[in-house]
Amino acid sequence: MRRYQTALAVLALAFAGFFPESSQAALPRDGRNCYIFVHGKQTTNQSYYNWSVARAYWRDPTGIVDGTIGVMMAYPYDQRSFYVVNYNGTVAWWDSTAGGTVAWQIVNATNGGTDNGGNRCAYSYAQGGRFVVIAHSMGATIMDAILGNSRPGDSYYNYMGYPLSTVAQRIAYVISLAGAHRGSQLADAVCQGSGSVCGNIAWWVASCDNATYWLKTTEDVNVKNFANAPARNVWLIGGFRGRASSACLNGEDDGAVQYASQFACNGSATASYSNPWVCSNSFKQEASGFRNFDAVYEDHFGCKDCSQWGQRIAIADGVWLCGSAPCQPGTIIGGYWGWPTCSALAQTADQAW
């Protein structure tokens, strides 16, 4: 049966001219790469006490693939290692059980320690390990807070003894998946209280708990006003597959976070951006550190658990090359099963080393 399935899949690929290119077979195998996963907001604090909840966050609920982590590990043929951070996703991003915990766990990962499920990076920082943080939604907000307070002159440098400078020193960069860098308009709606249509639609964000309140789009709670430019690059991937809740979000969105926030834009957090003209690299919330990657037709969940594999498009100041030149914004990069959606993360990371 297995042989039959394989043959059929190969036939399908051959039919479409999708055989893996030889250049991909030559991708470096480098066990020094380690992916550190930082989840987003939670409706309960279970992820803090139960690591398996944080681990499940990255699994495709349909069971077809093991989400982002699975793709990172399986594609193309690899020996990479990973580490799953778990923290309290119901508190403010600056809380000790959120930002503080994330910082300590990242340092533990780079020291060669195990996550709370027993996984460890194959190489420690001292042994030459290289660490890429994959942060989703509020996880990206937390990384902004950490990397923006890692230099001695920063507002909250190593706040409360958290090892923020060590995190910045040891990670290569961050990949932000649908990051809530400027908050979410759904959080605004939920915190408006009863009577808000959008607040009712956004039920799945749960109540206006501390995490939600500190993810509003008003600037008194925006991380940019409590952090400096990130000390390491943050590569921005935005989703644009809407949900019913999209009516409560301005411009393109993934059903939970509007583009202005996913792409860390300067100016209004509620500005309407649409494909492919998201804010450029010179119009970010900070003077440096935020870089556009691309946009993908996946919603807020699909982009982190790889359950959707939507179409990808090049955006202004994005990273894809068409031939030797940057792809024109709007160029459709792909959108078929396995290419290049989630696997793009793994592949580009591979090529990176």
Add this chain to the structure above:
Amino acid sequence: MSRVSLLHAIALILAVGTIAFSDAASAQVQMPVGPLPGISLGGPDMAAEAARDYRERARYPEDSWPLKAGQPDFIREGGSPSPRTMPSFDRRAPIITTWTPQVSFQHPAPVDLFLSLTPGEGTTPGAMVAPARSVKGEVGKWEGGVLGVIGTVVYHDDGQAPDERTGDGVYAARFTMPQAQVPDLTDSFNVRIEVVMANGEVQLADDGFQYANPHARLTGRYRDALREGSLVISAEIEVQRKGRFHLSGTIASKAGEPIGQAQTAAELEPGRHWLDLQFYGLMFHDRKLAGPYRLASVVLRTTTRMPGEIGVPVANAHVTRAYRLDQMTAKSFDEPNLLDAARRLEEPIPEAGSSPQP
């Protein structure tokens, strides 16, 4: 979404169908890869890109960085929030936009709140204003997971301060912080707004602001000097309570074009102190701009605890002497942390099979 060709749709169905009947592990192995036909994609080399960025940034110290031509004065902008537009299910409904003149207000200043109503789609052609029957707000404080109301405001469009013009569709309200609610350092306040339109329909909106009781203030005294080829602007501050204080500023040409930014922070005891902002000399060479320079904006924040003060920027605080470009260093600073990060990203890939940690 773009249309998918029949050829590829068939292939996709076959592939998905096959994978759907396999287990997860084999599904991963069998994932087809490759770009759309006709597009020759180059994989983004993020590490090389990041290494280039880090090398570029390493030309400057971590606490002094240049702004590219056209980049804004982030400190000044950060003090004035951009208006936020509320989403709506009904495109014909008036569009509600809210804003405050500052992100953070300092005790004992009152808080001014603004809201505009503009007509939605398909309303009277040429109409610029969508009249409201009433606009009210509840100011609430987030405490212990509950939003408690501490006061109410009524927005007016009658030309009375803080509103500027009668009937222009911009409504304004002024909120005076009750003495009992003045925070020890800062608090975040939420404004829940109810707009009753002329036709009786109700729409909700929100706003927010920080109210602060800073533990230190700028005295208004500044001085400038050259130190090892960099421009140092010192600001005097008066500390009321021991704590950590963060000072940042934007240096600009005399005409006001932003050139770069610098920051510093220190733990200080009560009393008067001078804090130094060092603008690394190279930034003036990069932009080919000689002095005098203008301290276009400066902001002092009490950051003893999180969430601390966002601060209120002071504009055009100081103008320096007429320094010449050749008095400024043109050398790269070679910031070691960033150079090390770049080196690690550029290291050659070791042979497969090199030993991992035990």
